[in-house]
Amino acid sequence: MIAIVDYQAGNLASVQRALAFLGHDSVITHDPEQVSLAERIILPGVGAAGKAMSDLRRLGMERALFVSYEERKPILGICLGTQIILEKSEENNTACIGLIKGEVRRFPENMRGGEGRTLKVPHMGWNSVQFKKKHALFRGIDRDSEFYFVHSYYPSPSDPEIVLGETHYGFSFASVLLCKNLAAVQFHPEKSGGPGLRILSNFCSWKGKEDA
Numbered sequence: 001m002i003a004i005v006d007y008q009a010g011n012l013a014s015v016q017r018a019l020a021f022l023g024h025d026s027v028i029t030h031d032p033e034q035v036s037l038a039e040r041i042i043l044p045g046v047g048a049a050g051k052a053m054s055d056l057r058r059l060g061m062e063r064a065l066f067v068s069y070e071e072r073k074p075i076l077g078i079c080l081g082t083q084i085i086l087e088k089s090e091e092n093n094t095a096c097i098g099l100i101k102g103e104v105r106r107f108p109e110n111m112r113g114g115e116g117r118t119l120k121v122p123h124m125g126w127n128s129v130q131f132k133k134k135h136a137l138f139r140g141i142d143r144d145s146e147f148y149f150v151h152s153y154y155p156s157p158s159d160p161e162i163v164l165g166e167t168h169y170g171f172s173f174a175s176v177l178l179c180k181n182l183a184a185v186q187f188h189p190e191k192s193g194g195p196g197l198r199i200l201s202n203f204c205s206w207k208g209k210e211d212a
Contacts, residue, residue, distance in 0.1 A: 001025055001026065001027060001037075001038050001039055002019060002024060002025065002026040002027070002038060002039065002040050002041070002042060002204065003026070003027055003029055003034060003035045003037075003038030003040075003041050003042070004016055004019075004026050004027065004028045004029070004042045004044060005029070005030075005035060005041060005042065005043045005044070005061060005065075005081075006028050006029055006030040007030065007045070007052055007055045007056045007059060007061060008047075008051075008052075008055050009044065009045035009046055009047045009051075009052045009055070009080055009081070010044075010045065010046035010047055011044050011045065011046045011078075011079070011188070011190070012028045012044060013028075014190045014191065015042060015044050015078070015190045016028055017190075018189070018190040018196075018197060018200055019200060019204070021197070022197060022200060022201050022204065024204045026042075030059050030061070032059065032060045032061050032063065032064035033064075035061065035064045035065070035068065036064050036067060036068060038068075038073070039073070039074075040073060040074040040075070040076075040203070040204070040206075040208075041065070041068055041073060041074070041075045041076070042075075042076045042078065042081075042203075043065070043075065043076070043077045043078065043081035043084075043085070044078040044079065044080075044081050044190075045078065045079055045080030045081040045083075045084070046079060046080060046150070047080055048091055048092060049080065049083060049084055049089035049091040049092055049094040049096065049104065049153070050089075050091065050092025050093075050094045051092075052080055052084055053084060053094050053095070053096055053097075056084070056097070062097055065097060065099070066097070066099070069099050069180075069181065069182060072180065072181045072208050073181060073208060074181050074183075074203065074206050074207070074208035075181060075182045075183070075208075076183050076184065076185075076203050077177075077182070077183070077184030077185070078184075078185060078188060078189065078190070079150070079151060079185075079186060079187070079188055080151075081184070082155055082177065082184035082185060082186050083096070083104040083151075083153055083154075083155055083186075084096045084097055084104075085097050085098075085099045085100050085177075085182065085184055086098070086099075086100050086101070086102045086103055086104055086155055086156075086157065087100075087101055087102060087103060088103045088104070089103065089104035089153060090103070090104060090105050090106050090153065091104065091106065091152075091153050099179070099182060100157055100159075100162065100177065100179050100182070100184075101157065101158040101159065102155065102156050102157035102158040102159070103156055104153045104154065104155055104156065105153060105154060105156050106121075106152055106153050107119075107121045107122075107123060107152055107153070107154065107169070107170065108170075109121065111169070111170030111171070112170065113169075113170060119169065119170050121152050122150060122151055122152040123149050123150075123151055123152070123154075123169045124149065124150045125148070125149065126146040126147065126148055126149075127146060127147065127149050127167050127168075127169060127187075128144070128145070128146050128147075128167065128168075129145075129147060129165040129166070129167050129175050129176060129187070130165060130166050130167070130168075130172075131143070131164060131165045131176070132163060132164060132165060132166065133164055133178075135164060135178060135210075136202060136205075136206055137178075137183055137199060137202045137203060137206055138164075138165075138176075138199065138202065139202055140198050140202070141195050141198055141199065142195070145195035146192075146195070147185075147187035147188070147189065147192040147195060147196060148187055148188045148191040148192045148196070149167070149169075149175075149186065149187045149188070150188065151186060154173040154174065154175075154186060155173075155174050155177060155184070155186060156173070156174065157174060157177060159179075162177050162178055162179045163176070163177060164176040164177060164178040164183075165185075167186070167187075173186075174186075175187060178210060179210075180208075180209075180210060181208035181209070183203065183206075185199070
């Protein structure tokens with residue numbers, strides 16, 4: 001069973017519908033014990049880091065995620081769920097879970113894109129990912145594929161070796177992280193059509209290894 005962590009950060013039903021379309025059973029849960037018993041975990045999220053971390057701690061979910069990570073259980077972070085696995089977020093000046101060393105930063109104002117146009121924050125819409133390494137999670141994904149982003153903050157891990165993919169929006173930022181049994185994407189695979197569904201399908205068979 002796949003546990004979709006419910007910490008009142010939204011977008012849960014769309015993730016569950018995508019998994020059901022792929023033929024995988026899942027449960028949306030805010031019960032730490034149910035998360036601990038799951039075979040794999042998805043940490044989705046839409047919202048602010050401060051409230052998300054407050055709710056995770058109130059529910060006792062932070063400890064469950066730590067234990068699952070140490071047990072090498074496959075975990076997938078999505079959007080806000082990717083950001084809060086780092087140590088700190090500039091959003092609300094929030095101390096986060098800290099499964100990965102690094103912090104979350106806000107896009108600067110007045111970024112410039114092509115032809116000198118000002119780029120809007122949040123970064124919203126379709127964009128590509130430049131994969132730096134091959135991995136089973138992205139098997140079958142065309143290099144020209146685009147994914148759906150909605151975010152004002154981006155992950156900035158301390159170790160560049162865990163950055164599996166980058167996206168350009170004013171500058172290149174880490175949009176895919178991989179550390180041991182933990183994978184995380186800044187975009188929304190459940191809203192990214194065929195390529196996104198392929199990532200979710202690959203996750204459902206991933207053994208939780210960096211090189212598999």
